[in-house]
Amino acid sequence: MTIIKTIQSFSKKNNFDLENKSILVATSGGVDSMVLIDILLQINAISNQKIKKIGIAHCNFSLRGNESDEDEEFIKNYAATNNIPFHSIKFNTKELAAEQQKSIQLIARELRYDFFEKISQENEYNNEYNNEYDFVATAHHLSDSLETSIYHLSKGTGIAGIRGILPKRKVSTNKAQIIRPLLCLTKAEILNYANQNNLTWREDASNQTEKYKRNFIRHQIIPRLKEINPDTEKTFLDTSERLRSMENLLQFHVNQFEKTILVNKDKSKSIQVSEIKNLIEPLLIISEFLKKKGFSYKQTQQIIKQLENSEQEETKTFISKSHVLYTNQKRWLLVNQKENQLNNKNDDEFLIDLTIHFNNSEKYSFKNEEQEITLILKKCDLKEVDFKSEAMYLDLDKLEFPLVLRKWQNGDKFIPLGMKNKKNIGDFLTDLKIPIHQRNFVYVLLSKNEIVWVGIIENNKVTGLRINNNFKLTKSTQNIIKVN
Amino acid sequence: MTIIKTIQSFSKKNNFDLENKSILVATSGGVDSMVLIDILLQINAISNQKIKKIGIAHCNFSLRGNESDEDEEFIKNYAATNNIPFHSIKFNTKELAAEQQKSIQLIARELRYDFFEKISQENEYNNEYNNEYDFVATAHHLSDSLETSIYHLSKGTGIAGIRGILPKRKVSTNKAQIIRPLLCLTKAEILNYANQNNLTWREDASNQTEKYKRNFIRHQIIPRLKEINPDTEKTFLDTSERLRSMENLLQFHVNQFEKTILVNKDKSKSIQVSEIKNLIEPLLIISEFLKKKGFSYKQTQQIIKQLENSEQEETKTFISKSHVLYTNQKRWLLVNQKENQLNNKNDDEFLIDLTIHFNNSEKYSFKNEEQEITLILKKCDLKEVDFKSEAMYLDLDKLEFPLVLRKWQNGDKFIPLGMKNKKNIGDFLTDLKIPIHQRNFVYVLLSKNEIVWVGIIENNKVTGLRINNNFKLTKSTQNIIKVN
Structure with a gap:
């Protein structure tokens, strides 16, 4: 079965060989996740490279009333029929979102990954089966990845935006890594597999509407790209791989920068401007570094632009949600704002620190993206x-x-x-x-x-x-x- | 006038400050190029940062009969009215394309840039005005750039494909560089400028049809991306800049590779496999290097894949239009095929070189993309x-x-x-x-x-x-x- 070989080879290539691994499959009940489980079961049925253990995890977000509960029931039955360990949890997503003032999508995402992390780590969840999971597998596929890329292309992004979904990534401190074995298959191939193998699944009504931008891209844009090249998605597999490599290359330089150029002071980091000018691509490397400190690309453009204006002696202050960067022609100082300051601080709030005797400047310019x-x-x-x-x-x-x-x-x-x-x-x-x-x-x-x-x-x-x-x-x- | 400041600042940022430069404007007669000339004339009219000289170049490709000649006449009159040096040339594009077995688009492109190069270099063309041009300016704009990026995204590409059109590039040995001052403006802004300033221009009928893929992207895909983000094009300006920086970063590594790892032999280059394995991102760097030698990304994937299969002792041969790469576990050898061999050689032809006593291998495997x-x-x-x-x-x-x-x-x-x-x-x-x-x-x-x-x-x-x-x-x- 060629699709199984494709998955196995994609997994190996992306350093998550499935052989002899314990895999917890994130399952919504939709066709993608049902295909993912079926393929994993098939691997154990017909391949020599057996998976050690397969588990199913389901989050019931209570977002579609009865339907949500029926989804859960469906997967529970599937797990029982196939004798697969089943873990589920139910959330009052809307209430939690309101409480924490986050979007439904964001909170659902957080709850979801939090749950996976717990199952794969804590004994209370898996003592019944008495072992941990190596991987949490999600059913993201190549069409999802291309959609993500196009979405970011339209919204503006660095390389991480357009390189699509990562085949493998670590989640916080978790030992288990998130893997996406279906990232080598298009949605069409997944549907085809499901039909050929008479799989059953639950339709998610929200997928059919163009309510979300993702769906708009799926139904309005990608079909048109495929008119130019019917293999657009497969082609994107290579593009995505190449962009990921670029991202790693950039990350290497950011790490080098952090190791060799940043001087850690008490609660701040100091950077010699002359060193910045020696970087191969200062804007790129610094923007990637400052992104992690909450600064936008636009801000970094302004920061770097200063380097060129060598006559300007004034110290400028740039503010992100978590950091303050003081810059002048000789030295930059990056200060981490304390968490408690942060929580009481809104975007229009600026720190003025004369204790940082930075160029003895008296003139403070404050810039956020608005003013x-x-x-x-x-x-x-x-x-x-x-x-x-x-x-x-x-x-x-x-x-x-x-x-x-x-x-x-x-x-x-x-x-x-x-x-x-x-x-x-x-x-x-x-x-x-x-x-x-x-x-x-x-x-x-x-x-x-x-x-x-x-x-x-x-x-x-x-x-x-x-x-x-x-x-x-x-x-x-x-x-x-x-x-x- | 803000659009003029935008152009001046974009030009400076991309290292082609227009002040005191001689600029030859490639002019089709369409709205883009007429706007470009008008903006340059405006700069001289209202800004202190005067351009030294503006010239107009036009290629008549004879592709639309009388219309082509009328275009030429239109521009000639415009140049005369505005007292601008005018250079034009007429080609029998269809015949030349047939003769050289190239597409109309490709040959037109070659003829065009060849002509610009001549005007900006040779005395016979510009002795009348007695000086050379520093820049050849083309009227590519931000919407063109995004279209190019999306086209390549659908067709599969490395970073050079999706980073869009370069603001500045060198053409072969020419002293004059190609510049694109309008790359910071969208098509809508250009049309707006043309209307506000009562410019006249010639409509190119081929632009209105969806005959070409570019037009399909322009009319079918970009409007949909703008439904997600109305500022998609402006947003792409940053994305493009970031990707260009990534490209430079990668090029730095390729140059390093060429300088430090490649050993130049008589007519070949030798590479220690152990050195390749030490590269940060071998596939990316080697594929960028081998691309210049005519190898595809798919081929480089196969070549690098070999590195992982450490048991394979056989020497493999990979062929591009211009080079042969012999690989085994210890050493790679890259041989440049002579030009005259090249011309008589088709894709199914393989070189077997026993004079390269490479691992004393007797078994030759030949791979092109088909077999x-x-x-x-x-x-x-x-x-x-x-x-x-x-x-x-x-x-x-x-x-x-x-x-x-x-x-x-x-x-x-x-x-x-x-x-x-x-x-x-x-x-x-x-x-x-x-x-x-x-x-x-x-x-x-x-x-x-x-x-x-x-x-x-x-x-x-x-x-x-x-x-x-x-x-x-x-x-x-x-x-x-x-x-x-």
Whole structure:
């Protein structure tokens, strides 16, 4: 049977030889997963390269009412009939998604892989059969892989996007690896196999609609690609392999970069700009490295663009969800934001860290993908203080770094200069007659959790409104910081 | 004008800053090229970064009769009106394509670039204006680039296929480089610019039909990708940039391989297999290297697959249009076939080179993409000769290497063993009553241009029919070669 040989040879080629392995098959009840199980059973029936053990895992996501339960029943019966260990779990997916504020698709994915991981690892799940699984097999096929690639091509992506689905990958700390033995077969071949072997399966109604973008690609785009080349999918098998190799090559360079160029400091990493310039493809390698730190390709483009502008002496700050990167012409500093900071932080929040005496710069530029903000913080002495200017002055020694700059929120309070009690910023803005449309541009600067400065930042023009009375200059002030 | 800034910044980013450069614009008369010229003229009208000189080149391919001539006239008038140097040439494209047995599209492409190269280099073309051109600009745009990428994705390709059209590339030995300033604009933006600026252009009727695959992609596939993401094309600009960087990274490794691992011998290159195994991604790097020697990715897959089969001691031979690669477990040898051999050689022709004492192997396996043939050539001494066996014996010292193995052709003659005069192989096969259907499997082995052996190779079984009388064993024979 040639399809079995194809699977075996594909498995070997991708370093997951099935022989003598324990395989847990993720089974939805759809035709793909039923074909996958049947092929594995066939291997044990007719090939010399026996699989040690086959198990079935099913997640009931309760998304289609009775149908979901019938799916589970169907697979349970199949497992019993074929004497295959069966593991199932039922989730209230919609509730969990709402609770965790995640999309149904995302949460289902997480629950699914989490369950597989547990089964393949924990005794409580598999003590009945008394051994662990080497592989968790999913039924992704070549047409899925091409769809993924085209989806990413349309959405914009690096190489990992267009190389399609990986034949094998590790899931977190799990010993068991996810494998996709059907990635060498097209959907048509799978359907053909199912029909020829009189398999039964459950139709998933959501597959038939064009509700999801995947299905749109499947029904609207791929058939047209096949008009150009009927073997588009098979052809993609090679393309995918070549792109995966490219990805490995790139990863090699990123690893080299991390090993040899990154200097680990206490809580930060330092990079000499001269070293970056020596990289073969700086933008590519750095973008791949910074992607893991949450930065987008667009951000890396901006970061690298700075390298070319050798006259710029200013230190720029780039923010991702998890990291801050300070850059200037000589050195870059990458700082990991602490988890707890992260959780309370939204995308418009910027860290200002003067404790990082980085080029002694006073000018901080903040960039996320939406806007650019420049705030100038300057140490100055008393002689320089000009209360008539637009600048505002704070007692440096009362501040705790890093400061945080963010948009004002309902409930924010501070003691306006000259007052004794805390005031709601909303009321404060009303008093100043700041019009509603401008209130969206009101920012606050925080030291620890206390607001030290309130201002408007609009079209990159900074207008200070008021400082916190607690941070004003006093007779005992030693060091002054000027904000504008 | 923002579109002009976009073009200038794209040009700079891709290392073809237009300022103070002489640019020859390839102009078909279609909207793309008319927009390109207009933008370049606009740059000189409103920007400080002036272009030194703009010229227009037009190829009249005579493919659409009067229309082609009217196109030429249109551009000539445009050039005159705008006081732009104009260079044109007329080709009988269909005749040239027929003569050279090339497709219309291929020959048109060759003629086109050849013409551009001449204009930008030779005095006879540009002495009137007395200077050369730095760049030849073509009007390829972002939508073209995405179309190319999708076309290659459907047809199967390496990274060079899906990375789209290059913003800049060198053409052969030409000093002038091809540049594509419009690669940052979509077709929609180009049409928009043309309408807003009241440009006139000539419609190319062939663009409207779905005659070509490009147009099919343009009209059937890209609109659907844009349903997923309206900015698909702009998004592809980044993807293309990232893939180009990947390509450069790969090229770096190929260059390293060529510099450090390839050992240049007289007319061949030698590679230690152990070195290949040390490459980061052997298949990828070797396939990119061998691609330049005419080998397909499929062939490289087979070649690399051998590395894993460490027990195989046999030398295998892989053939491309320009090279022969001999491989075994220890060493690879890459031989460049001479140009004149090439021209007379078809795909079913194999070289057998015993002068390459490569692993002292006697067994030659030949593989092209269609078939595998194994022929055993063995040096033996007189005692071993067994005329009753199916093997045939030749006088080794009369042979001139490399031998060529190929299918017989009409007109082939040789002197069958025991005869004095040359005989047509057709007649010889008739005498032997070889049935017509089997004659397709008749092969001849040639030393220089003389047929030394005739046999049938079918399903990899070799049946010798007769040797040439001139190469039979005689009393003076010193060295014998056995063929079977």
